[in-house]
Amino acid sequence: MIRLKQLTAKAVMAAVMLYTAAAAQGPWTSGSTEATLSGGTLTIRGTGPMADYSTNSPWYGERASIVNVVIEEGVTSIGNRAFLNMGLMYSAALTTVTIPNSVTSIGNNAFYNCNGIASITIPGNVTSIGADAFRNSGLTTVIIPNSVTSIGNNAFRDCINLTAVTLSQNLTSIGNSMFEACSLLTSITIPSSVTTIGTSVFRNCKSLASITIPNSVTSIGSEAFRGSGLTSVTIPDGVTIIENSLFLSCSLLTTVTIHNSVTSIGNNAFNNCKSLTSIIIPNSVISIGNGAFSSCVSLASATIGSSVASIGNQVFMSCTSLAYIEVASGNTNFNSENGVLFSNNNDKTILRIYPAGKQDAVYAIPSGIDSIGDYAFQGAKISTLIIPSSIMAVGFAPFDGNRNLTSIISQNPVPPAIGAVFGHGAAQNIGLYVPQGSIEAYRSQWETDWDKFKYIKHFFTVTFDSQEGSAVSPQPVGEGNKLTKPDNPARSGYTFAGWYYNKNGECNGFGFICQPTSLDEWDFNNDIVTKDVTLYAMWESSSSVFTSPRANSSITPSVSVRGRMLNVKLPSSLQAANLQIRMIDMRGRTVSNFKITNGIHNSFSLAKIPAGRYIVEVRNAGKRVNSTPVVIR
DSSP, rough: OOOTTOOOOOHHHHHHHHHHHHEEEEEEEEEEEEEEETTEEEEEEEEOOOOOSSSTTGGGGGGGOOOOEEEETTTEEEEETTTTOOOOOTTOOEEEEEOOOOOEEETTTTTTOOOTTOOOOOOOTOOOOOTTTTTTTOOSSEEETTOEEEEEEETTTTTTTEEEEOOOOOOOEEOOTTTTOOOTEEEOOOOOTOOOHHHHTTOTTTTTOOOOOOOTTEEEEEEEEEETSSSSSEEOOOEEEEEETTTTTTTTTTTEEETTTTOOTTTTTTTTOTOOOOOEETTOEEETTTTTTTTTTOEEEEOTTOOOOOOOTTTTTOOOOOEEEETTTOSSSSSEEEEEEEEETTTEEEEOOOOOOOOOOEEEOOOOOOEEOOOTTTTTTEEEEEEOOTTOOOOOSSSTTTOOOOEEOOSSSSSSEOOOOOSSSTTTEEEEOOOOHHHHHHTTOOOSGGGSSSEEEEEEEEEEESSSSSSOOEEOOOOOOOOOOOOOOOTTTTEEEEEEEESSSSSOOOOTTTOOGOOEEEEEEEEOSSSSEEEEEEEEETTTTOOTTOTTTSSEEEEOOOOOOOEEEEOOOOOOGGEEEEEOOOTOOOEEEOOOOSSSSSEOTTTOOOOOEEEEEEEETTTTEEEEEEEEO
């Protein structure tokens, strides 16, 4: 006994093998068959089926000695759990199996954990393969003959060496998790006889880059391709539902084609598909589940079909590249404006999703929107959000994860109803700006998130007078903040020359046009807003001809500049002797005076005037009758 304990594990195994080689073991009765073990080979012989086992087979205790299994002709079935756990972890490892043509069925768990078996030939009379039959075996390739019509769940699950599979042409369904975690599987063809693909069938098949799903398939179970290596996929015409988590974490998936047969996209269906760049949801789709495209970080655009009536929460959460959501025309439930998604619900318009990939620093919610939906601005890049007075309610966690957000301007003097607007985040770095006289109304909302901001201050309104240019919308600005420069207005025949304001109050320009002599140019990089203010557009003529835009030609001289010449044309009603002309710089200083010498046409050289922006002022008997901005180049 002491000597035996000193033997190595290898010596013990060798001793066992020598013993079994010298003496046959068994026989063991198994249903209509009999089994014997000799020289490492277990032989099953007889006529009829083997027994099914709910625990261990009679030869289980000798599994350390079994290297080969030979099933002789006449045996018609391989019983449940017949060779369970005869793999490297449990024995000397079963490596070869011979199955005769007489076998018609292979039972549940028949070769489960036989990871020493690299190949096996399934004869052409087998019609069924049970659940977990070859699970965690060492198979590298599998050919399933056309005689097979059913295969149980998990049949080849965890076969980590399996690279290629040929399925029976008479198979109608692929059972749940049949090839789950077959991480080296690269090739499989689904025959046109298949109508159903079960749940998790190809889950974590990370080497499976492509697959063709025939149009015969009408049902694909949840998580069927979760974590697989697919790079592209086409949902067949017969499928109506994309189940929950169907393509979850398919990180290499770049393109998806969804046919018009699909009516529903389940929760997390494409969640974490990091390489997916765009998605077009067809007009047949009615509902999109929670988180359906969440964490698709490369997704740049999404098109929502005309029939979509329901969109779940956080559908595009953490889609950091998504800059634009489009809604197909004809959709009565959803619409988009500048890529932002809105929904219509019981005559209320809700801002549902602001794409996290939009690059705007400031966003003003359009007037007329009633409420902000749950998670609406989650992860958005905006730094300032302007909430119109029409907003009456704010949903759950709309600003969760907004790291850039520094100010919110609420234009409603009555605080909208809100819940936990920051979710798991905090408002300690965000300032709230409200209408004048409304600070206490917001501060009194101590039971809501309105009192959780870093501070509450007033906002002011900056009005833009484009002076005959295209309209520019007013801009609310938080007290002490810088103004965001709007898009330049346009005016036919003129070039926009900047925004100006009057430090001392109202515009003091001639007629209806404010002139830079009475104004200062607004510095968008440094100037801050401390009160309501109006900015005035300044214009330069595109043709280098400058005239007072509202001058009356019957009583007002015409002033123009061409190159380095100043031209003044006098109306007959004015006397030259009564006129004075001077050029003023942008600080209001006179740089030159000109004397009228002719009755109608007068020209003056500007050769000595430095290049820059000036005002040419014409006075009649001391009264200004023309004030024209000019540029000398």
